[in-house]
Amino acid sequence: MTLKRLHHLSAIELRDLFLQGEVSAVEIATYFLKRIQKHNKDLGAFLTPLEARALLKAEALDRKRSQNKPLGKMAAIPVAIKDNMHVNGEITTCASHFLVDYKAPFDSTASRLMEEEDAILIGKTNLDEFAMGSSNENSAFFPAHNPWNLKCVPGGSSGGSAAAVAARLAPIATGSDTGGSIRQPAGFCGIVGYKPTYGRVSRYGLVAFASSLDQIGPMTTNVADAALTMEVIGRYCTHDATSLDLPQESYLLSKELEPGTVIGVPWQFLQNLKPEVLENFQEAVESMKRLGAKIVDVDLDLLKYSIAVYYILATAEASTNLARFDGIRYGLRARQAKTLEEVYELSRQKGFGQEVKKRIMLGTYVLSSGFQDAYYKKAQKVRTLILEGFEKAFSKCDTIMMPIAPSAAFERGSISDPIEMYLQDIFTVPANLAGIPAISVPSGYDRRHMPLGIQFIGPQLCDVPVLQYAYAYEQATRHAKIPPLYVEDHK
């Protein structure tokens, strides 16, 4: 009886049912693997289901439970892993032809920590190639679709993870967020997406896109599940030189908003919002007021430059990070190459999609002699100003609220102008530039019944408070729903 509705449960509820002996880990794994099998053709959320690995782990968990051995914090919770994170012995493609056969020779720290806490890794999810994109249309294999309307994009780059969680093919997925790649798809698919403080989660085993901006985080159906995941993966790691050497935090959440909480809203920066998005955002601000928060206006007009800054810095870093894909040691090697030089040039031509090539070239251009001062150094300086802008804003408030994107999910193929596509990230990029934590929470639906989302942003290291604000908002409003197509149980 309970089995029929496992996908209606949160990750924590699933774990507790397993711990209480109401359901076995094999039943849970089989249930979600069947949902993947049934729905993935339409959704394109997963690139590789990890059926054998998941069942093996589930059997081991059932044995552990029957022997009364201690079980981990994520016991029997199926977790989907974005396919730019390594899981030892499994393929990591980054949704690129370059890495079609690349078998990861080690674990990413985040996936290892979850597996050690007894999570069941259930599959690798689709993304924009090398995490470069805002719509999942740049996957080299097939695009993932939005579970609320299959004609619409799920957002990007963690679009497969967002679609998987929204359609309840897995209760938790990981994403990586360089300029909004966790939060924007979470917003588009009506789920929760959390980007931690830079350095809070180890980037070891995450295929690097832009190292000063990349951060791994959870994508879940609710805030408490995101907090649970953070408790497991938010740990110091010696394999990542930028990992924060701080004690582990406790992510216990309370429904109450702490009295005297001050929320900043950068009204001027938000002045050109679409009426529908503005209305939804204002409602969210009102909800926080009703919970006792004081709202103040903060000046962050400078953030209008964030897209320009971001696409200079991110592409510059990507151009160096992706130099390692040379066709020599791993990945695709063009067969027709006769000389070493041709191995590089032809392998990269065949292996990379157009958006990736474009970004490598742009990054190389802004770093090249003669242009470095005008582009790269200038962007680094404006980044300093953005950091200082946030510091000043946070001296007046505890958290900042913003919409997650200029609109709800758009239709596939409807945006062809690169700037219009890049501007999808205008509200998410600032948190990456400043290395600060930000969470996307469902805030309602637009006229087409597509999900809308808002975000709470906090100062560096305020990961727990940010989750706390989001939790209070979520508990008071409860906008998250299962998309109609995926409410029914599998046959």
Place this chain on the structure above:
Amino acid sequence: MSFNDQTLAHLKKLCKIECSPEEDRSILENLSRVLQYMKQLEEIDTENVQPCRHVLRSMLKNRMREDEVKDLLSRDKFLANASDQIGGMVRVPPVMKPQ
């Protein structure tokens, strides 16, 4: 200086990426547009501003460790991902041509 065919050809060399003529056209058009957009940064006065080298600033510490050889990845496991190998090493096309 404008972004033209020559700039693109030079960039392709620096990046070691070949492109089809169609890709060339699309990339040229795209990059010109994006670089034009980035010009907006010129409006901002950054005269006495230090470039941001790292977002964690004061929290960032140098991590020093002993320089010692560790067995982190076995040769077999490493070579399993190489497309061509010979005698326990990665094989590449000849770098020097015979006279």
